[in-house]
Amino acid sequence: MRDAKRSLEERRNYYAMIDKDNMTPLWEVLHALVPPNPRPNVVPTMWDYSELRSTLLQSGELISAEEAERRVLILENPGVRGQSRITQSLYAGLQLILPGEVAPAHRHSQSALRLVLDGEGAYTAVDGERTAMSRGDFITTPSMTWHDHGNLGDEPVVWLDGLDIPIVQFLDAGFAEKAVSSSQDELRQEGDALLRYGHNMIPIDFYQAPSDPTRVFVYPFSETRKVLRELADTPADPWHGNAFRFVNPATGTSPMPTIGAFARLLRCNSETRPYRSTDSAVFVCLEGEGTAHIGDQQFDFAENDVLVVPSWTAHQFRVPQNTILFSFSDRPVQQALGLWRDEKLS
Ligand code: GTQ
Numbered sequence: 001m002r003d004a005k006r007s008l009e010e011r012r013n014y015y016a017m018i019d020k021d022n023m024t025p026l027w028e029v030l031h032a033l034v035p036p037n038p039r040p041n042v043v044p045t046m047w048d049y050s051e052l053r054s055t056l057l058q059s060g061e062l063i064s065a066e067e068a069e070r071r072v073l074i075l076e077n078p079g080v081r082g083q084s085r086i087t088q089s090l091y092a093g094l095q096l097i098l099p100g101e102v103a104p105a106h107r108h109s110q111s112a113l114r115l116v117l118d119g120e121g122a123y124t125a126v127d128g129e130r131t132a133m134s135r136g137d138f139i140t141t142p143s144m145t146w147h148d149h150g151n152l153g154d155e156p157v158v159w160l161d162g163l164d165i166p167i168v169q170f171l172d173a174g175f176a177e178k179a180v181s182s183s184q185d186e187l188r189q190e191g192d193a194l195l196r197y198g199h200n201m202i203p204i205d206f207y208q209a210p211s212d213p214t215r216v217f218v219y220p221f222s223e224t225r226k227v228l229r230e231l232a233d234t235p236a237d238p239w240h241g242n243a244f245r246f247v248n249p250a251t252g253t254s255p256m257p258t259i260g261a262f263a264r265l266l267r268c269n270s271e272t273r274p275y276r277s278t279d280s281a282v283f284v285c286l287e288g289e290g291t292a293h294i295g296d297q298q299f300d301f302a303e304n305d306v307l308v309v310p311s312w313t314a315h316q317f318r319v320p321q322n323t324i325l326f327s328f329s330d331r332p333v334q335q336a337l338g339l340w341r342d343e344k345l346s
Contacts, residue, residue, distance in 0.1 A: 015028075037312060038278055038311040038312040040079070040087075040088060040280060040310040040311045040312070040313070041079045041080050041088065042077040042079045042080055042085075042086075042087050042088055042280055042308060042310045042311075043077065043078055043079035043308075043310060044294035044295050044297045044299075044307075044308060044309065044310060044313065044315075045077060045078055045079075045307070045308045046292075046299040046301060046305055046306065046307045046308075047075055047305065047306040048302075048305055049117065049118075049302075049303070049304035049305050049306070050302065050304075052073075052094065053118070053158070055073075056073055056094050056096050056158060057096065057156060059071055059073060059096060060096055060098050060156065064101065065096075065097050065098065065101040065102065065103045065149075066101065066102060066103075066104065066182070069103065069104060069106070070095060070103055070161075071095065071096050071097070071103070072093035072094065072095045072096075072161060073093055073094050073096075074091070074092075074093045075092045075093055075094065075306060077308060079310075083166070084165065084166075085165070085166045086282055086308060087280035087281075087282065087308060087310070087311075087329070087330070088166065088280060088311070089164070089166050089167050089170075089280070089330040089333070090162060090163070090164060090165075090166060090167075090259065090280075090282065090328070090329070090330060091161075091162070091163045091164070091165035091166060092160060092161060092162050092163075092282055092306070093160070093161045094117075094158055094159075094160060094161075095114075095149075095158065095159050095160075095161050096156060096157070096158050097122055097149055097150070097151045097156070097157050098151060098156050099121070099151050099152075099153055099154050099155065099156070100151065101150065101151050102148065102149070102150045102182050102183055103148060103149040103150070104148055104178065104179070104182035104183075105125070105146050105147065105148035105178070105179035105181065105182055105183060105184050106146070106147070106148075106176060106177065106178045106179060107144050107145060107146045107147065107176070107177060107179070108143075108144070108174065108175065108176035108177075109143050109144060109168050109173060109174045109175050109176070110143065110163045110164055110165050110168050110174060110176075111140070111141070111142050111143045111163065111164050111256040111257070111258050111259055112140070112141045112147070112161055112162065112163045113138060113139065113140050113141075113161070113162040113163075113255075113256070113259055113261060113328060114133070114137075114138070114139040114140075114141075114159045114160070114161060114162075115136070115137075115138055115139075115159060115160040115162070115284055115326055116133045116134060116135050116136060116137045116139070116157070116158075116159045116221075117135065117158045117159055117160055117284075117304045118135065118156070118157065118158040118159075118304065119135075119151075119153070119155045119156050119157035119158060120133075120134060120135070120153055120155065120157070121151055121152050121153015121154065121155060121157060122149060122150065122151045122152070122153065122157035122159075123149065123150055123151075123152065124139050124141070124147060124148075124149050125146075125147060125148050125149075125150075125183070125184045125186075126139075126140075126141050126145050126146070126147050126217045127145045127146055127147075127184075127187075127213070128146070128184055128185065128186060128187030128188060129186070129187065129188045129189075129190065129192055129193055129217075130186060130190050131190060131191075131217065131218040132190065133157065133159065134220065134221060134222070135221065135286075136221025136224070136225065136286045136287075136324075136326075137218055137219065137220050137221050138218070138219040138221070138224070138246060138261055138263075138326065139217060139218045139219075140214060140217045140218075140255045140256055141217070142213030142214055142217070142255075142256050143213065143256070143257075144175075144213075145213050145217075146179060146184055148179070148182060148183050148184055150183065160284060160306065162259060162282065162328050163259075164256075164258035164259055164330070167258050167330065167333065193215050193216055193217055193218070194216060194218060194220075196215065197215040197216045197249060197250060198216045198249060200249075202215075202249070202250050206250065208248070208250045208251055213256075214248040214250075214255045214256065215248075215250065216248065216249055216250075216255070217255075219246055219255075219261075221286065224263050224324075225286075225287070225324065227244075228242060228244075228263065228264070228265035228324055229265070229322075231265060232265055232267055232322055236265075236266075236267055236270070238272065238273045239272055239273045239274075239275045239344045240264060240272065240275070241264045241265055241266040241267065241270065241272055241317075242264060242265045242266075242267075243262060243263070243264035243265075244262065244263055244264065245260060245261065245262050246260075246261040246262065246263070253332070254331070254332040256332075257332055257333070257336070258330060258332065258333050259328055259329070259330065259332070260279070260328060260329055260330070260331040260332045261326070261327070261328045262281075262326070262327045262328070262329075263286075263324065263325070263326050263327075264324070264325050264327075265322060265323070265324050266288070266290065266317055266319045266322070266323045266324075266325065267319075267322060268319070268320070268321050268322050269319070269320060269321075270318075270319060271316060271317070271318040271319075272316045272317045272318075273316060273344065273345065273346060274293075274314040274315065274316045274345040274346075275314065275315065275316065275342065275343070275344055275345060276312050276313055276314045276315065276342065276343050276345065277311075277312070277331075277340070277341065277342035277343070278311050278312055278334055278339060278340055278341050278342070279311065279329035279330050279331040279334055279340060280308065280309065280310050280311045280329060280330070281308070281309045281327045281328065281329040282306060282307070282308055282327060282328055282329070283306070283307040283308075283309065283325050283326070283327045284304065284305070284306050284307075284325065284326045284327070285301050285302060285303055285304065285305050285307075285323065285324075285325055286303065286304075286324045286325065286326050287303065287322070287323060287324040288303070288319055288321050288322055288323025288324060289301060289302045289303070289319065289320065289321065289323065290317055290318055290319035290320065290323050291317070291318045291319075292307055292309075292315060292316075292317050293315060293316050293317075293318075294307070294308075294309050294310075294313060294315040295310070295313045295314065295315070314345055
């Protein structure tokens with residue numbers, strides 16, 4: 001006892017001594033550094049869009065899109081407040097653009113996705129090509145592509161931004177610059193990329209280098225929905241429902257290297273079996289409603305609600321009607337590094 005106490009004191013003195021030299025003992029932190037399984041700091045959570053919509057619209061009276069550059073409310077995971085992240089590796093926010101406004105052109109190392117939630121009449125331009133934004137459309141702005149947004153319609157437009165900001169921050173690899181004019185010149189007419197690269201063919205001399213951005217940068221909900229609806233009568237996977245990942249059609253890989261995106265249809269009166277994977281995911285309900293069990297929590301979700309499933313947390317969905325969920329995660333990063341795991345539970 002006496003010896004143990006003395007040795008504790010000796011250890012503390014020793015730690016204080018090595019502290020001066022910017023060193024610390026591994027044995028005090030080993031099990032936290034190398035845990036037997038993922039121990040996410042982010043927690044299961046949900047944002048109820050019907051509650052948030054009016055709060056978001058109030059921000060339109062506080063600041064213009066031009067002044068803000070991007071008028072966005074960041075969705076901060078309650079487990080890691082103050083870190084501008086929705087999961088450990090990804091950022092998400094709700095962006096508002098009012099009629100007549102422009103969010104000026106810029107580009108940065110961070111890759112972004114948009115999922116259009118509310119309102120018609122906005123557009124995003126990516127490297128000189130515009131795309132109209134309709135509800136449910138999934139739009140990418142890959143690393144270092146110029147992008148600006150505008151609203152030509154007569155109603156507020158809201159979308160969810162998903163970016164790899166924490167990943168780029170972690171790597172200290174971020175650059176950003178503003179364009180000289182706030183809207184890009186149109187280099188190609190709207191729909192060009194989808195026509196050339198989005199229909200089972202690609203231009204004869206097209207070669208995609210690993211660092212090239214995807215040419216297809218909009219995945220219209222009208223098409224995603226049509227495919228998912230038609231599959232509603234076919235057998236569903238017990239864990240996933242009818243679930244798909246979005247791809248760059250030229251390569252079959254994820255549309256952006258750091259963020260994977262997925263869509264699934266869960267059939268009327270069905271329940272998925274519990275499942276977990278190492279990629280923390282952000283889910284958005286695009287159609288329908290249901291209940292999500294995430295770890296020991298339960299959330300009733302409806303259209304446009306945003307849910308977080310932390311890494312390695314068992315989750316399942318129960319839906320009373322046909323329901324379409326969009327989701328995104330850092331899965332392509334984990335797979336490239338050989339880290340990704342999943343488990344189908346019963
Ligand atoms: O639209 O470019 O939510 O640069 C955060 C950073 C959106 C954007 C965000 C951004 C953008």
